[in-house]
Amino acid sequence: MFYKVTLSDHIRVPPxxxxxxxxxxxxxxIKKKYDGYISAELGIVIDLxxxxxxxxxxxxPGDGGPFYEAKFSLYVYKPELQExxxxxxxxxxxxxxxxxxxPIDGMVHISQxxxxxVSFSKDKVLxxxxxxxxxxxxxxxxxxxxxxxxxxxxNPKLGLTMRQPGLGxxxxxxxxxxxxxxxxx
Numbered sequence: 001m002f003y004k005v006t007l008s009d010h011i012r013v014p015p016x017x018x019x020x021x022x023x024x025x026x027x028x029x030i031k032k033k034y035d036g037y038i039s040a041e042l043g044i045v046i047d048l049x050x051x052x053x054x055x056x057x058x059x060x061p062g063d064g065g066p067f068y069e070a071k072f073s074l075y076v077y078k079p080e081l082q083e084x085x086x087x088x089x090x091x092x093x094x095x096x097x098x099x100x101x102x103p104i105d106g107m108v109h110i111s112q113x114x115x116x117x118v119s120f121s122k123d124k125v126l127x128x129x130x131x132x133x134x135x136x137x138x139x140x141x142x143x144x145x146x147x148x149x150x151x152x153x154x155n156p157k158l159g160l161t162m163r164q165p166g167l168g169x170x171x172x173x174x175x176x177x178x179x180x181x182x183x184x185x
Contacts, residue, residue, distance in 0.1 A: 001080050004049055005042065006073045009033075013057075014065045023051055026070055034074060040150035043078030044103045077103045079148045079158055084167070089139045092124040097135055099143060099160060106158035108143060113162055114172075133172055140170045 011033070017025040030048050037045040050073050057066035079101075087099035087106065096109040110118050113135055116128035126135040135141075144167055147159030162168045 001078055001083060002046075003043070003076050003078060004073050005076055006052070006071065008069065008071045010067045011070045012063075012065045012067050022068075023054060026054060026068055027051060030070065030072055038150075038153055038156060040153065042074075043076040044156075046075040046077060046103055049073035049075050079104065079106075079145055079156070081145055081148055083145045084142060085145060085160070086140065086142055089135060089137050089141060092120070092126060092135065092137055094120040097126060099141060101158070104156065104158065106143070106145065106160045108141075108160045108162055112146075112160065114168060115163055133169065135169060142167050142170065142173065 009030075011026050011029050013022075013025045013029060017028060020028070027048060030051070034045045034048070051070060052073065053069075053071035055069035057068050059066050085099075085101050085106070087101040089097050090100045090105060091098040094110070096107055097113060099106050099108060110120070110126060113126055114128050114131065114133055116131045116133065118126050118128055120126055124137060127133070141162060143160035143162045144164060145158060146161050147157070149157040149159075151157070166173065
């Protein structure tokens with residue numbers, strides 16, 4: 001889920017940025033510090049939304065750059081269990097598919113791709129035995145988040161499933177809705 005969160009931090013403005021307006025210099029330093037920042041509490045920082053307050057600058061002896069108490073908002077993505085997400089298949093391996101969800105990738109294990117016996121072909125395609133459904137790089141899909149792990153903060157792991165009603169490759173869902181409207185099962 002995407003959120004806008006408000007934080008407060010002491011931001012150091014180096015002398016090289018003194019020529020910029022104060023808010024611009026602080027914005028540059030916040031972006032440098034927080035862009036791509038990942039934590040279990042905050043999520044994945046996308047961008048700086050705005051700066052609401054800048055306090056008085058404080059100089060620390062021996063440091064040429066002042067520190068400003070700043071209150072600012074960030075756009076973040078925090079993955080949540082049971083969240084339904086849209087994504088595009090980025091890669092397919094013999095054990096499943098990797099889906100790009102925007103700021104992060106998730107993995108759909110081969111057993112969670114469809115309600116069918118699934119095989120992996122050499123041209124990186126997952127194929128359902130009975131349904132003949134295929135899943136390949138570039139396919140747009142809807143999935144549900146069933147596992148979120150920040151054990152390695154630099155590389156969070158997201159587990160996804162597409163084996164529930166309303167989930168799967170968007171083309172499969174369109175086929176199913178077409179059959180339902182015609183009265184077929």
